[in-house]
Amino acid sequence: MIFDATVLGRTLRVEVRGSDGRYTVSLDGKPLEVSASAAARGLTSLRIGALSHEVGLEREPSGYRVAFPGDSLTVELADAALGNAAPARREHGPARLTAPMPGRIVRLLSAAGADVLAGQGLVVIEAMKMENELRAPRAGRLQQLLVREGQAVEAGALLAVVA
């Protein structure tokens, strides 16, 4: 199975073959013997040649978050065989503002129909006793403002659309 793995803006081609925790991996054409075993839920011991790592693997929508001690990296995976690399970030068209965590809307800082600047505060959400200002993802007209003050929202809830 061949993947294009993008980490910190760098794309590596990774081919994986094998089974039962023993793999032959080709990293940009460089062959490596890898063994992997799950030590605890989500924590995996990874030996690449003689080098030992323990990583946390957490599923993300388009890949994995790989947790190292004191660091973590998000790896975006695309199936090289299918050629469906992730689309580049869109700079045009409506931009959606979603709740990054569950919480309660404490203040609206703008109104539907208003022109907003990129980075302008739109909504204040409270979670874990902290108030967080959510800002416009880009400049444009605030086409929709879908929440009201006092409303509880789930993570990922659509709050506003800037077009």
Next chain:
Amino acid sequence: MKRRFSKLLVANRGEIAVRVIRACREMGIRSVAVFSEADEDALHVRLADEALPIGPAASRESYLRIDRVLEAAQTSGATAIHPGYGFLAENAAFARACEDAGIAFIGPRSETLALMGEKTSARREAVAAGLTVVPGTFEPIADEARLALEADAIGYPVMLKAAAGGGGKGLRLVASRDELLGALARARSEAEGAFGDGSVYLEKAIVGPRHIEIQVLADHQGHGVHLFERECSIQRRHQKLLEESPSPFLTQELRERMGALAMALVRRVGYRNAGTIEFLVDAERKPYFLEMNARLQVEHPVTEMVTGVDLVQLQIRIAEGEALPLRQADLVQRGHAIECRVYAEDPDAGFLPSPGRITALRVPGGPGVRDDSGVYEGATVQIHYDPLVSKLVVWAESRADAISRMRRAISEYRLLGIRTTLPFFDRVLRDPAFVAGDFDTSFATTLLARADERAERPTEVAAIAAAIGAFEERQRSRTRAATPSTSAWRAAGRREAQTARIGSRG
């Protein structure tokens, strides 16, 4: 009056409730936990000898309900209450209700809480005790025009502060007169929400200060000691993140002088039990009284590590009426201790809260490492409360060794399912200015504004790990879509740009 407690109620949750339960168990005292509906599975409930429900998830309906906490004490037969920090810890009405009910409140007397809890009366007491306070007003100011005149007289930048505040809540830095009224509205509404009291006062903003505090202990017989300083300058938006003792900034002369100033205030107000006197120390090493925290502090373990004193056990002994078994001359600072506050916050996304279930957890061990935690593998970090998950504390002979040890401990600390502040601490501990002891309260903000300077990040290992993860996942489930949607990915990537933290917590 001496008495022995046989059963003690802990009016708190999270790591500090666990800390108090541990002290009780070592002292042979039965512990009673209280819990909200959201905390039925919390660690403090599991560790306590008894546990009683006190209401719904919202703290206003549970941990802040004086009547329910007292009822739980009476139902269980507890004769003492330890309030921890936050919640009811500095609530004079709660302390008085305990006194009236014949239950020992482990802390100062209710009148001391009232006196030190109102920040402008605390400033007046500090001046009377001979301490220098930050220039500012000595009473709350309601009138906007007068506030503007006072601010002009003090000179910008000024700090607007909640009179009923503490712990960094209801604070606003105001750079100029144009910003004053906007900041005032925010500070008032925040103070009203946090303390039920929107009064504010003014202080001059000290530029580039260190935040250094003195731990004190005093018994009911009028004898007190200080247990030296804690350096708390590593903060973000007035919230402490990393503390250490000793401070690399203090000279022995200044340490002794600040200790003497703290004890003068303790004597002036007849303080009892554990407390902390906070100072700002300016670049000329001049200490200004900031406030007194009339309770146990979050960061008390660093003092315990360098002095060998168990502050929580001594708090309980003092409340039992025992004389303090320590004289000032007995106390020495040995070695160096550092604490990192492991918060459920994502340092890669502007410290956004990251509540959720802890799917994997392994805590560090080995020489000189202490983890004061309120969670376990499988526990859920609740949205309703302060996001402190654990306090990672190390001790070593020297500051340099303590930094190395903390970096080693962080490298062992594995916690999955939520984001934590641990990666941020790794950056702090590698920073040359931090290592040199050369920093003030702006350090964390400045560090976060810089790009992460890590030269060698394990990108190739990450790519291999992710590819093997995906390979295994596909082997298990051939039906899963080859490449999932990317919308949530983009949302995560944008979070930092979209978010700014503007509030505060206790």
